Amino acid sequence: MTPPASPSTGIRFENIDKRYGGLYALRQVSLEISAGECVALAGRNGSGKTTLLRIAARLVRPSAGSLTFPSTHQSGEPGRLQSGFVAHATMVYDELTAEENLTLFARLQGTTEVQTRVDTLLRDVGLSDRRSSLVRTFSRGMRQRVAIARALLQEPSVLLLDEPATGLDPHGAAWLAGTLRRLCDAGCTILMSVHGESEISSLATRGIRLDSGRVVADTKAGASLQSILTFADA
Amino acid sequence: MSLLSNTSALLGKELRTEFRSRELLTTTVVFILMVIVLFSFTFDPSSAESRRFGPGLLWLAFLFAASLMLQPCFLREQTNDTLSALRLSVEDPFAIFLAKLIANTLFLLLTEFLLLPIFSVLYNVPVLPVLGWLIFVLFLGSLGVSIAGTALSAISAQARVRELLLPLLLLLLLTPVLVASTEVTKALLDPSPYVEWKGIGFLAVFDLVFLTALWLFGEYLLEE
Amino acid sequence: MAKQVIAAVVVVLLMAAAAYAAFFVAPTERSMGLIQRIFYLHVPSAWTAFTAFFICFIANLQYVFRRQPRWDWLGVSSAEVGLAFTTVVLVTGPIWAHPVWGIWWTWDARLTSTFVLWLLYVSYLLLRTLIEEPDRRALLSALFGIFAFIDVPLVYGSIRWWRTQHPQPVILGAPGSGLHPAMRAVLFFCWIAMLGLMALLLRQRYQLEALRAEFDIVRRESEAR
Numbered sequence: 001m002t003p004p005a006s007p008s009t010g011i012r013f014e015n016i017d018k019r020y021g022g023l024y025a026l027r028q029v030s031l032e033i034s035a036g037e038c039v040a041l042a043g044r045n046g047s048g049k050t051t052l053l054r055i056a057a058r059l060v061r062p063s064a065g066s067l068t069f070p071s072t073h074q075s076g077e078p079g080r081l082q083s084g085f086v087a088h089a090t091m092v093y094d095e096l097t098a099e100e101n102l103t104l105f106a107r108l109q110g111t112t113e114v115q116t117r118v119d120t121l122l123r124d125v126g127l128s129d130r131r132s133s134l135v136r137t138f139s140r141g142m143r144q145r146v147a148i149a150r151a152l153l154q155e156p157s158v159l160l161l162d163e164p165a166t167g168l169d170p171h172g173a174a175w176l177a178g179t180l181r182r183l184c185d186a187g188c189t190i191l192m193s194v195h196g197e198s199e200i201s202s203l204a205t206r207g208i209r210l211d212s213g214r215v216v217a218d219t220k221a222g223a224s225l226q227s228i229l230t231f232a233d234a
Numbered sequence: 235m236s237l238l239s240n241t242s243a244l245l246g247k248e249l250r251t252e253f254r255s256r257e258l259l260t261t262t263v264v265f266i267l268m269v270i271v272l273f274s275f276t277f278d279p280s281s282a283e284s285r286r287f288g289p290g291l292l293w294l295a296f297l298f299a300a301s302l303m304l305q306p307c308f309l310r311e312q313t314n315d316t317l318s319a320l321r322l323s324v325e326d327p328f329a330i331f332l333a334k335l336i337a338n339t340l341f342l343l344l345t346e347f348l349l350l351p352i353f354s355v356l357y358n359v360p361v362l363p364v365l366g367w368l369i370f371v372l373f374l375g376s377l378g379v380s381i382a383g384t385a386l387s388a389i390s391a392q393a394r395v396r397e398l399l400l401p402l403l404l405l406l407l408l409t410p411v412l413v414a415s416t417e418v419t420k421a422l423l424d425p426s427p428y429v430e431w432k433g434i435g436f437l438a439v440f441d442l443v444f445l446t447a448l449w450l451f452g453e454y455l456l457e458e
Numbered sequence: 459m460a461k462q463v464i465a466a467v468v469v470v471l472l473m474a475a476a477a478y479a480a481f482f483v484a485p486t487e488r489s490m491g492l493i494q495r496i497f498y499l500h501v502p503s504a505w506t507a508f509t510a511f512f513i514c515f516i517a518n519l520q521y522v523f524r525r526q527p528r529w530d531w532l533g534v535s536s537a538e539v540g541l542a543f544t545t546v547v548l549v550t551g552p553i554w555a556h557p558v559w560g561i562w563w564t565w566d567a568r569l570t571s572t573f574v575l576w577l578l579y580v581s582y583l584l585l586r587t588l589i590e591e592p593d594r595r596a597l598l599s600a601l602f603g604i605f606a607f608i609d610v611p612l613v614y615g616s617i618r619w620w621r622t623q624h625p626q627p628v629i630l631g632a633p634g635s636g637l638h639p640a641m642r643a644v645l646f647f648c649w650i651a652m653l654g655l656m657a658l659l660l661r662q663r664y665q666l667e668a669l670r671a672e673f674d675i676v677r678r679e680s681e682a683r
Binding site for chain 2: 615
Binding site for chain 1: 239240243244246247250251254255313314315316318319320321322323324325457458
């Protein structure tokens with residue numbers, strides 16, 4: 001897996017609030033995620049994990065607070081293209097082939113040498129032989145691979161994943177864990193929401209638990225990763 | 235990464251998707267045909283009457299068809315949340331709208347070109363002598379329908395009862411397009427045809443105003 | 459509280475004075491007689507409705523750029539009040555037309571445009587009922603409100619032009635028909651009174667909406683638990 005372009009980008013959430021019609025989805029969330037950290041975000045459904053990730057992906061605007069991507073490698077505005085986002089939805093078109101999907105997004109994002117990049121990614125996620133098949137014909141695991149390939153198009157230094165292992169069979173989950181491990185080793189900053197203990201969450205170098213929109217536990221503050229993860233579904 | 239290149243890449247996607255399945259196009263064509271046939275039962279389709287009522291019913295048929303055809307425009311971006319992927323990938327969200335409205339205009343024009351000769355034959359209204367101008371009016375009108383329709387499709391995709399809501403909102407907003415297009419078409423199909431410049435002016439102004447509004451407010455339509 | 463009562467009393471007095479003026483001060487119109495006096499209700503209602511819709515437009519713009527809930531409250535309030543006055547216009551039109559011309563409705567330019575305007579703002583309110591989430595509802599209806607408002611001059615212009623192609627009896631007095639100065643004075647006085655009523659209704663509706671929003675938050679919070 002090719003190493004990220006600018007290998008030292010962190011994520012800084014400062015006093016993030018997110019209100020939906022008066023109800024707080026996130027309340028005064030402040031987090032400093034250092035470059036290269038692999039963070040597992042745990043919490044019950046409705047605790048704010050998805051909201052936090054979508055704010056980090058700049059899909060949702062916070063009601064208050066600021067989000068920055070501190071980078072020792074100052075390469076201009078840390079815009080949306082520096083981070084990759086993988087959600088539960090695949091965010092790719094069923095009616096297009098794997099190759100067409102990646103080519104489309106590569107073109108939109110202004111990738112130079114589109115064909116080369118698409119070929120490389122398809123090979124990396126193991127879909128070269130299925131490149132001309134419509135995504136509609138893919139299994140859940142294969143769709144997840146296309147989704148991840150899409151997220152990695154710009155060689156992001158930050159990867160955001162919202163419950164990426166949902167619906168994956170053990171084979172798919174193992175592949176995902178391996179991929180994430182390689183990315184983590186290459187210095188990519190990873191923030192992913194997880195459910196309980198798993199092969200994926202064991203990759204984490206740090207754990208954070210959210211409850212009702214607030215940060216209630218952080219391994220950085222001394223809690224154990226296991227306690228953070230296992231309280232997730234209490 | 236510029237607006238132009240993003241728009242053309244997205245336009246390619248819209249066209250490729252539709253021409254692969256052609257389901258939207260074929261259904262729309264048959265729908266308009268059905269309306270044209272049904273309308274023939276509502277008045278005496280002699281040549282004189284057809285010239286009076288024909289343009290109106292034709293445009294009404296186009297408008298109804300469009301309000302149905304535009305439903306999936308943003309709905310299909312919801313299935314796999316591809317809209318979020320687009321928002322993350324393009325620099326200017328207006329590219330998303332521009333690509334969709336160009337595609338929708340092309341689709342509408344395609345169905346209209348198919349149905350114009352059929353209408354001409356069924357209602358004994360000669361269109362060949364004024365074909366050039368007719369195409370021009372069809373273009374201006376369809377553009378207006380697409381611009382408003384693409385914008386409203388983004389709104390209705392986030393509301394309930396959207397199958398009824400979109401036609402309701404769209405057809406109301408398109409009143410000026412219906413009025414102007416019908417008048418210009420009627421003038422062109424007159425036994426002594428003439429160009430109704432005021433109507434063309436109205437259509438051009440409508441297109442410009444709503445394109446500008448979409449450009450100014452488009453990104454808010456896509457917000458989460 | 460006292461201020462509100464005083465305001466209400468002032469408006470009632472103004473409206474009463476306006477009604478008096480419409481019936482007794484304004485000179486009788488030559489051809490139509492008594493029924494013509496409905497003109498002093500019909501025309502100011504139209505102007506007031508338009509004022510309300512303009513306020514709605516400003517509120518919509520403000521919400522899109524500022525995202526403060528009070529602009530949304532003002533938007534829905536002004537739309538409803540405008541709709542009420544528009545309904546008066548649509549009802550008084552036929553009431554006036556029937557005794558004078560023997561027909562209930564005519565597709566003349568102004569009445570038709572008013573009808574479309576009425577439908578547009580009914581749709582605005584309908585759209586609001588079809589979106590659950592308050593922030594989404596506020597934003598999307600504000601955007602539709604903006605589109606609807608910029609459409610209005612186009613609707614009016616195109617229908618008026620269309621009507622010159624297919625003339626109909628102009629029932630509300632063609633533009634340019636001279637108004638006796640006394641009539642004009644009464645007309646404007648009625649409009650002022652009606653604007654007072656509009657302001658009163660707006661304020662009441664706004665406060666109701668503010669309360670509703672607060673209640674909604676409490677309800678959603680309790681449901682979330």
